[in-house]
Amino acid sequence: xxxxxxxxxxxxxxxxxxxxxxxxxxxxxxxxxxxxxxxxxxxxxxxxxxxxxxxxxxxxxxxxxxxxxxxxxxxxxxxxxxxxxxxxxxxxxxxxxxxxxxxxxxxxx
Numbered sequence: 001x002x003x004x005x006x007x008x009x010x011x012x013x014x015x016x017x018x019x020x021x022x023x024x025x026x027x028x029x030x031x032x033x034x035x036x037x038x039x040x041x042x043x044x045x046x047x048x049x050x051x052x053x054x055x056x057x058x059x060x061x062x063x064x065x066x067x068x069x070x071x072x073x074x075x076x077x078x079x080x081x082x083x084x085x086x087x088x089x090x091x092x093x094x095x096x097x098x099x100x101x102x103x104x105x106x107x108x109x
Contacts (some may be wrong), residue, residue, distance in 0.1 A: 001024070001025040001027065001029070002026050002028045002047050002048050003026070003028075003045075003046055003047055003048070004026050004027070004028050004029070004046065004047075004048045004049070005028075005029050005030070005031060005037060005040060005046040005048070005049045005050070006018045006021070006028060006029070006050050006051075006093045007031045007032075007033065007034060007036075007037040007049065007050065007052060007055070007060070007063065008028075008032075008051070008052040008053035008055070008072075008079070009032055009033050009052060009054075009055040009056060010052070011032070011051065013052070013102070014030050014032070015030070017050060017079075018030050021073070021106070029044075029046070029098060033055040033056050033057045033058060034051065034055050034057060034058025034059055034060060034062055034063035035057035035058040036057075037049065037051065037058075037063055038058060038063060038066055041067065041070075041071060041074070045071070045074075046071075046074060047073070047074060047075065048057050048074070048075050048076075048077070049067060049074055049075070049076050049077070050077045050079060051063050051076065051077070051078055051079065051088075052078075052079050052080065053063070053078050053087065053091075054080065054081075054082055055081035058074070060078050060079075060080070060082065061078075061087075061090070061091065061094070063076075064076050064078065064091065064094050064095065064096055065094060068094060068095045071109060072089050072095075075097040076095070076096050076097055077096065077097050077098045077099075077100065078091050078098070078099045078100070079100050079101075079102055080098050080100075080101065081097075081101070081102040087099075091101075
């Protein structure tokens, strides 16, 4: 199973995603915003980062750019409740693995 960092300023969303991933056997860490995630990945490698787009201090797009530059092997999945085609295209051009619209369903759905 993979080691995953879940990044979201909404604690409920963050813990939901983290718990779902733990439930299927992944090792999961959490960060409350992009800045906290950047600090975490500077100390510890994560093959997968799942991040919200809109967050304080450092948003998901800035985190994606940082990860592409400093950790190019990390796969990044962006989540957003405020998505647009333009934002999705930009994310994919920047190297996002995927771009998902909130709300997301449970693994049982």
